[in-house]
Amino acid sequence: MFKTAVIGCGVISHVHIPVLMEMENVHLCAVCDVDPSKKPELPEDVHFYTDYEALYEAEKPDVVHILLPHYLHYPVSRYFAERGVHVFCEKPAALNGDQLEEFIQLEEDHPELKIGICFQNRFNDTTIQLKKLLDSGKFGRIQNLFALNPWARDQAYYDAGPWRGDFQLSGGGCMINQAIHLIDLMGLLCGPVKSLKGTALNLMELSTDVEDTAVCRMEFENGARGIFFATNANGYNNGPILEVKTDQAVFVIDSRRLYRQYEKGNRELICSDEALAGEKFYYGSSHGRLIGKFYRAIEENTDDYVHVRDAQLSNRVIDAVFLSGKTGETVSLQA
Ligand SMILES: NC(=O)c1ccc[n+]([C@@H]2O[C@H](COP(=O)([O-])OP(=O)(O)OC[C@H]3O[C@@H](n4cnc5c(N)ncnc54)[C@H](O)[C@@H]3O)[C@@H](O)[C@H]2O)c1
Numbered sequence: 001m002f003k004t005a006v007i008g009c010g011v012i013s014h015v016h017i018p019v020l021m022e023m024e025n026v027h028l029c030a031v032c033d034v035d036p037s038k039k040p041e042l043p044e045d046v047h048f049y050t051d052y053e054a055l056y057e058a059e060k061p062d063v064v065h066i067l068l069p070h071y072l073h074y075p076v077s078r079y080f081a082e083r084g085v086h087v088f089c090e091k092p093a094a095l096n097g098d099q100l101e102e103f104i105q106l107e108e109d110h111p112e113l114k115i116g117i118c119f120q121n122r123f124n125d126t127t128i129q130l131k132k133l134l135d136s137g138k139f140g141r142i143q144n145l146f147a148l149n150p151w152a153r154d155q156a157y158y159d160a161g162p163w164r165g166d167f168q169l170s171g172g173g174c175m176i177n178q179a180i181h182l183i184d185l186m187g188l189l190c191g192p193v194k195s196l197k198g199t200a201l202n203l204m205e206l207s208t209d210v211e212d213t214a215v216c217r218m219e220f221e222n223g224a225r226g227i228f229f230a231t232n233a234n235g236y237n238n239g240p241i242l243e244v245k246t247d248q249a250v251f252v253i254d255s256r257r258l259y260r261q262y263e264k265g266n267r268e269l270i271c272s273d274e275a276l277a278g279e280k281f282y283y284g285s286s287h288g289r290l291i292g293k294f295y296r297a298i299e300e301n302t303d304d305y306v307h308v309r310d311a312q313l314s315n316r317v318i319d320a321v322f323l324s325g326k327t328g329e330t331v332s333l334q335a
Pocket of ligand 1: 013032038067090118161
């Protein structure tokens with residue numbers, strides 16, 4: 001039985017905590033939030049702390065879930081890893097590519113621990129099936145990826161969590177906070193990015209210093225091209241769209257369904273993701289799947305989860321879009 005603690009009781013804790021409460025091999029021993037008003041309604045044996053160091057000293061958990069503002073992901077993960085605690089950290093792994101390198105070093109320094117990053121959409125049925133189709137080689141090489149994340153985030157969203165609109169604390173807006181899942185999937189399906197040209201901008205007039213919109217054109221190392229468009233300035237949250245054109249076929253994930261698309265726009269449904277009920281439906285339902293894999297990886301010492309090093313592509317692409325937007329130049333991502 002794993003003794004698990006949750007650090008951060010904000011929005012996403014309402015997805016992690018119910019999953020942990022259902023797991024037979026997990027005992028949720030404690031939760032922590034600096035803001036006592038965030039204390040969740042939980043059984044009495046789940047202790048509440050406002051200080052994660054005090055939680056560690058009193059509870060000595062085996063595993064922690066880090067569900068904190070982005071700037072705290074790496075330092076708080078390091079605090080627990082250095083004390084021998086397995087870490088499951090929400091995305092993004094780091095504020096930027098430089099901090100990610102430090103995080104990767106931490107992972108390498110602790111081979112006895114599992115440190116997982118929550119890119120749960122890698123485990124959507126649509127993603128798994130699309131990757132299988134592309135890897136089968138039956139449809140030729142990938143020629144082009146098109147990704148669109150048309151979401152809506154207004155001032156109330158930033159007021160509810162002021163760190164989200166502060167670049168120093170979040171590392172950015174629509175890319176690192178929302179569309180990072182799509183960027184991650186582009187890398188998962190097509191491999192490393194060779195170079196890109198892009199820009200980040202603001203179409204809304206909100207009191208934040210993070211981008212609400214970003215666009216970029218990528219060249220992948222395997223010769224494929226990609227175009228990526230993310231915005232939080234849409235009028236509503238629409239399901240992300242990811243279209244992959246290979247030599248012989250076009251596949252589209254649209255609103256959590258995978259289709260093969262034929263000429264004239266006819267679509268054949270291949271599979272759908274399990275729906276997540278409620279207003280956060282667009283998060284997808286794969287948190288539970290990835291959390292389950294992470295605990296199995298600890299029990300059976302497998303590699304079947306998302307490592308810190310797997311977060312490299314998304315952090316580096318986001319850095320490159322900011323740099324390209326500032327310089328107006330194409331940015332190389334090759335070492
Ligand atoms: N995987 C996904 O699909 C998904 C979806 C939503 C959010 N997230 C990620 O989850 C993380 C949290 O996002 P959120 O929307 O829940 O944010 P939030 O602001 O709602 O919650 C963060 C919580 O951390 C608490 N906190 C801040 N500093 C703390 C400290 N030092 N010790 C203890 N608690 C502290 C805050 O009081 C707040 O309650 C972010 O990394 C976000 O990107 C992931």
